[in-house]
Amino acid sequence: MIEEIGERKEPATGLPDLEVGEGEKVVLRFAPNPNGPATIGSVRGIVVNAEYARRHGGEFVLRFDDTDPKTKPPMLEAYVWYLDDCEYLGAVPDLVVYASDHIPKYYEYAEKLIMLGKAYVCFCKRDEFKRYKDAGEACPHRDADVGTNLECWKCMLNRAYAEGEAVLRIKTDITHRDPALRDWAAFRIVETPHPRPEIGDRFCVWPLLDFESAIEDHLLGITHIIRGKDLMDSELRQRYVYDYLGWQYPKTMHWGRMKIHEFGKFSTSAISRAIADGTYTGWDDPRVPTLRALRRRGISSEAIRKFMIDLGVGETDISLSLDTLYAINRKIIDPVSNRYFFVWDPVAVEIRDAARMVATPKQHPDRDDLREIPAGSRVFLCGEDAGSLTSGDRLRLKNLYDIEIVDMELPTPTVKRIGTAAQEWCTIEEKPRYRIIHWVPDMPDEYLRVVVRAPDQVYEGFGEAGIASELGNTVQFERFGFVRIDSVDVRNRSVVAYFAHR
RNA sequence: GCUCCGAUAGUGUAGCUCGGCCAAUCAUGCGGGGCUCUCAAUCCCGUGACUCGGGUUCAAAUCCCGAUCGGAGCACCA
Structure with missing residues (x-):
């Protein structure tokens, strides 16, 4: 009776509804590279994904995408920090996964794709391949037969090639109108050992994000991926793998670029350098945009959660001031300080x-x-x-x-x-x-x-x-x-x- | 250069899917006032936006086209 008048939606509190199938159990994940502690950007990923899992009685997975031992190598303490930060945010993961534990699994699927004729070992130099790609032409290795590819792949795994000599590419459409999608690299050779002692130098062939993440998301039964829009094209690349393997891609949502007035532009590696040269005292220096710093300053987890949830998941790029966070926090701590x-x-x-x-x-x-x-x-x-x-x-x-x-x-x-x-x-x-x-x-x-x-x-x-x-x-x-x-x-x-x- | 996204007040956000209830929500900021042995908190009041140009329609923030602006991808990083 009263219901029909109140047809209007509840005053939305930030997060848009998730598209969930009848009786579907949602599984969401946050997948950082632990090459430093959680920044404000990571916090958004943790809070939003965990919040959706909570609202739908689903699962929240924390997955360490630590498959780059060389360019942005993982930091051992960061694994622990992430766990601790998740707990602080009330986002204790139902499952914690280390991608570096699953390298053999990724090899299996690589082999499967090679057999399907959907992946090939490419020996082009970086810029050489780029020229072919930009021209929309196949490189000389693209049409090698399955047997040859399989053999070359084994050679890669057996350390027969040096770093930079060969990569495994996923065959897409070399004439695709979007150059970003043409035959992307799935594995490369890295001779630097992995920082995790249990992994160390066991592997010299490492998957790239698009491949690792594609396989993991499927294996973990991820139903929804919510992340920054810088990874929008990743979905398009990964869909090739999903199609070849007959899998169904999770539903996705992306948020726009987030810039914070108080911190300017920041990257984990830039902060890392500034800590190394003494500009900052550490990862919890009050000037640094990490969760650890905010925690040390007394910014409550409730305030951070509310702040992030209120942002929603719009694709617009946002440029915000922490004033709002502070206002929320003030209301929380004022009565108890x-x-x-x-x-x-x-x-x-x-x-x-x-x-x-x-x-x-x-x-x-x-x-x-x-x-x-x-x-x-x-x-x-x-x-x-x-x-x-x-x-x-x-x-x-x-x-x-x-x-x-x-x-x-x-x-x-x-x-x-x-x-x-x-x-x-x-x-x-x-x-x-x-x-x-x-x-x-x-x-x-x-x-x-x-x-x-x-x-x-x-x-x-x-x-x-x-x-x-x-x-x-x-x-x-x-x-x-x-x-x-x-x-x-x-x-x-x-x-x-x-x-x-x- | 190629491709993909987006555009609501100073900032962020709701509404856009299914045009009319939107002379547009909420928060924060800012301005003014009350209270107070803190410049805080709290309470009042005020401020301020649908990027532009066309089109469809009785009706457009909502649909279509174009422009402009902003962002992202085109890595053997994530």
Whole structure:
């Protein structure tokens, strides 16, 4: 009854519906080359594919497409990092597959295709073949008979040829109007050993992505492939193999190129170089677009997931700012992040007529528990605040008392206390009349040295002592922003925090 | 050069499959205001888009054609 009026679709929440057959069990996969940790781009692949699997009660496979020991060799730690990152994202794979474990299987199918007359061993030099291909002409090896090809293939496997001497090509249509589809390479010879010790130098003939992925997707029963549109042509190439073998290609969806303002263009190998030359401190440097960096900064997995899902899977190229991610994250962490004072570029200030007392700001504005900050006759102010003050200015030290600037000149900037204690003011419901700034006591054992590593710069200053108890937590430094307390050195009374966002 | 995609406000996104309910959704950003002992959060209010040109139609963001712009592929990388 009410239903017929509500025919309109639910306000879609990002992801378009998947085309799923009656009673079909969906299987999706994310297939990275573990030549570095998951970047923001990989995160999209993990989140979206896992989300579809979840929505349809299907399976999510994590497959390491680690079949390039030479150009972009896998990094052993990255295998572990990917697993860990998937877990963080709530996308624990139902199955984890290593392509490098299946090389013999790929050989089987290669042989099958050779027998079918659909693959041939090509001895052309790279540019030589390119000339034939661009002209739409068959190379001299294309028409070799099955027996010859089989024999040459065996020679390849038996290390009879050197690297670069021979490749196995899939026969498509050498006159195809799209040059990208003409007789593509499926296997090449690589003499560099594979980084995985269990693989090492066992193989010298390695499959290329199009072949490896085509076979794997079929064997794993992948029903839907969702990935970036840079792999759109891959589908067209792989369909030849599927047709020859009588298989049915999975349904596909592609998203457009993703560019992030804050990071510019990035590639795993470029980051790798920058880490090697010391530009970045590591794969979780706050300036780097990896999931590990975002995690370290305190960006929650819920925020990342929602952000990625909201993007949907449009084929439009997008250029986005992380502001939206930060806004989502802020809503999540704000209610659970305790507040602290942190002054950057600190300036020590002498207070005349200082009352020795304890300020008791709330731990969080929504709650009533208080933290305690003893104050003596000296405090640290933010350099930014101090720099803007001139003699005669009046302001409120947050949760303490009001002061008037006597003289901000170095070496001893001086202020004097005016009025009564703020705590008393509060009880008489009097609002502060002046600008409010935060502060940190300049008393032994009552402050910590704090370093905040942010994407744009490193901030150094002092923070209140209570920060030491927040190791691993996200907190808000008032008037500064949200940070995650990354390490606490009790003996040296120092803390390192990673900046999340304002 | 050849081929394939795409084009909704500053940014991202919904709507496009099956033209009318779209003087176009939501989020973020931005502007203004309320609240607040944080420049945060929160609450109000506001801002702003169908790339252009033709065609089909009673009716087009939605269909067709062309142009323009953007992206991708044409690797013995993934």
